[in-house]
Amino acid sequence: MNDRPEKLLDNTSWQILAILQENARIPFKELGKQVKLSAPAVAERVRKLEEAGIITRYRAELDLEKLGLLITAFVTFRSFPDKCDELKQLLNETPEVQSSYRITGSDHYIARVSVTSVGHLEQLVDRFIPYATITTSIVLSKPFAERAIGKDIFK
Template sequence: MADNLDPTDWAILAELQRDGRLPLTELGRRVNLSPSAATERVRRLETTGVITGYRADVDLAKVGLTVLAVVRLKYPGSSHQPLHQLLAERSEILECLRTTGDDCYTLKVAATSMGHLEQIIDELAEFGSTTTNVVYSQTLPYRGPRKLPTVAGTGRGAER
């Protein structure tokens, strides 16, 4: 699908990632399209699954989740359903990535206090050994891709 995205599509994606509530007339103005053309482009990006949804970014501290941590989990078993059940139940676990290397999973966890974080880690430790890093600050919040990176020397987008 990346080969089918032109610079205008990437500009639309960048604008909508900055503000998912941007009115289509304003989006069109920012990317030099008529409102109807912008609407059509957005619908195509949604239909093809490039845009998978819209969400609100929440300030964790303002909702009482003042401790943010990255937890790595070594999961020795092959039945991952019990972990998936915990992930579904614990809203404090914001993100979970299955990874290669020594750790099987990397999780982003928000907690109200160090004690609360400890409770979550204790639950995760039932599945395997954990390594926890507390986040001091978020230098670069998740922003999503703005354009397809080019591969050095080819002038083409990176193959995935």
């Protein structure tokens, strides 16, 4: 692909990205109407954004509570010196871990986890005790959902 990512990101592309972040299943015809382009022109722009790696995937967002995952928590891990690789592997293999990040500071990783109960959270934490010092923070509420990334973030 010859287009550099910054070349692809004009105002129309940013509009397309904003709309797709809200509704990735929108038909190209409707997307085109909203950005004042034809469906084939929009499809070509989306294809180029995918090829450039700007759009990396499409996914369904689930209501975790309706699935019985009533508790979300953030867990920080300060790995024991010889256990960092094992901790990273366990984070990757644990289904309750929704996302994890390697971080700076006194801790080494932070993970967002989803569990069915406090007892389930305790069992999850116990799995990690041999690998790290752990701090857990239970989410009480979510003031807003995932924020879409827009052009205004670069101001």
